[in-house]
Amino acid sequence: MAGLELLSDQGYRVDGRRAGELRKIQARMGVFAQADGSAYIEQGNTKALAVVYGPHEIRGSRARALPDRALVNCQYSSATFSTGERKRRPHGDRKSCEMGLQLRQTFEAAILTQLHPRSQIDIYVQVLQADGGTYAACVNAATLAVLDAGIPMRDFVCACSAGFVDGTALADLSHVEEAAGGPQLALALLPASGQIALLEMDARLHEDHLERVLEAAAQAARDVHTLLDRVVRQHRAELRGGHRLVLGAGFPAADPAHLHVGERHGLHHGGGAVCGRRPCPGFCPGLRRPPQEVGGSASGLA
Amino acid sequence: MASVTLSEAEKVYIVHGVQGHTDILVGVKAEMGTPKLEKPNEGYLEFFVDCSASATPEFEGRGGDDLGTEIANTLYRIFNNKSSVDLKTLCISPREHCWVLYVDVLLLECGGNLFDAISIAVKAALFNTRIPRVRVLEDEEGSKDIELSDDPYDCIRLSVENVPCIVTLCKIGYRHVVDATLQEEACSLASLLVSVTSKGVVTCMRKVGKGSLDPESIFEMMETGKRVGKVLHASLQSVVHKEESLGPKRQKVGFLG
Secondary structure (H helix, E strand, O other), rough: OOOOOOOOOOOOEEEOOOOOOOOOOOEEEEEOOOEEEEEEEEEEEEEEEEEEEEEEEOOHHHOOOOOOOOEEEEEEOOOOOOOOOOOOOOOOOOOHHHHHHHHHHHHHHOOHHHOOEEEEEEEEEEEEOOOOOOOHHHHHHHHHHHHHOOOEEEOOOOOEEEEEOOOOOEEOOHHHHHHHHOOOEEEEEEOOOOEEEEEEOOOOOHEEEEEHHHHHHHHHHHHHHHHHHHHHHHHHHHHHHHOOOOOOOOOOOHHHHHHOOOOOOOOOOOOOOOOOOOOOOOOOOOOOOOOOOOOOOOOOOO | OOOOOOOOOOOOEEEEEEOOOEEEEEEEEEEEOOOOOOOOOOOOOEEEEEEOOOOOOOHHOOOHHHHHHHHHHHHHHHOOOHHHHHHHHHHOOOOEEEEEEEEEEEEEEEOOOOHHHHHHHHHHHHHHHHEEEEEEEOOOOOOOHHHHHHHHOOEEEEEOOOOOOEEEEEEEEEEEEEEEOOHHHHHHOEEEEEEEEOOOOEEEEEEEEOOOHHHHHHHHHHHHHHHHHHHHHHHHHHHHHHHOOOHHHHHOOOOOO
């Protein structure tokens, strides 16, 4: 392609990264007090915010309620000032609706919806600045927000994009690289099991190259997982240290000996009751296996 | 002519409400457009307010459109006078090109006193806006070309001295309060929105709410609004200038901080 060289002879990309290198990721959980769970992530210049409400009663038509599991409802919205050229409508257009459906599909695979029958979980994702990899940033932010809300999940969901230029697979594409028109792969992975929650590819790619691109995306997703895991542990450590006591509306002040993560229970707690609304029962009735150590079990956070 | 969209001058300003957590994000984008027929020597501002679903699930889909339109219309009204913003600085060539400033407000968290917070954020964002300097070159055939200055830091700033801020006064019982939280707003049946400039000039006034106000209290509330407005402008001015003086290495207020 004439003009912009996406991969130089020395192996450097337009922004100076190597082929498999991710952009700088910074994230924070619990950015909003009012929502059940929230998180903010920056992947390079892409900034995404995710807010989770739920599980709560089905809003609107009761007929939509599923008798055996929770309904996951996602909305993707990107701010009008997020792209170089101003967007007219933040959501409601085809692309946003499609992204919302993809997010829903991704999270239905990860959230333990059987634990919350006849209820609804809302995930609202807002892109504040788009510089490529918006789907991946949204998925990563939404994972953190769902964790912040204490909704039990099978595993983290980590996403990353990948492309293919000059025989090399590139991980974590920026806007310039996406706009160049080469093949793009978006992958959402459940890292512990290596299962793929969502796989999407645009443009033409020879099947011989597919495995390499897929592996590049999967490795990048695993790297993202390491970072997200660190963010969650740090957030929990902050709460444990009492620096940020997050109290839900109407919830009595917590006894420090039983300080829960944001008054909610965290990744592994599968309590039959709606999380965050009642005190921890001290055991996990919903899970068939013992709670996994995510730096300490739910009831033992003393 | 082909539409030229130059959006280098986007600026994002985050204003965190101190109490009750009202979170607003305002972005200003400057694009080239054609001046309005009745005002050929001026540019103009366009407002858009997006009430995001993260504030409350009721705003999902089109749920937030009503409130968004109401706030946008209020912003149009308070800026609809000659003195708020000098629109002549936005003109590039009369009747042909001008700058259109798209002011986009994103409401992330709603903790009461929306109008005030939004107007403060809009004023701060306009202060922060940098519009690139352009020149119109005319060649022999008479066709015009627009040339952008080579220096990326060569830009024009808007004077926001006369940009008004809204002060909402909520009537609770027989008294009135400013900067009401959600709970206080729930107790108030009627409120008065007063748009005040830094000099204490009232540019727009509106009564909202299902209750009624008697004329005495309206005058009282307006006086309070003017007084509070002047103080508000002074403190906003000092905060914004202090932040500006820190230069490019300043700590950006954001979610990560």
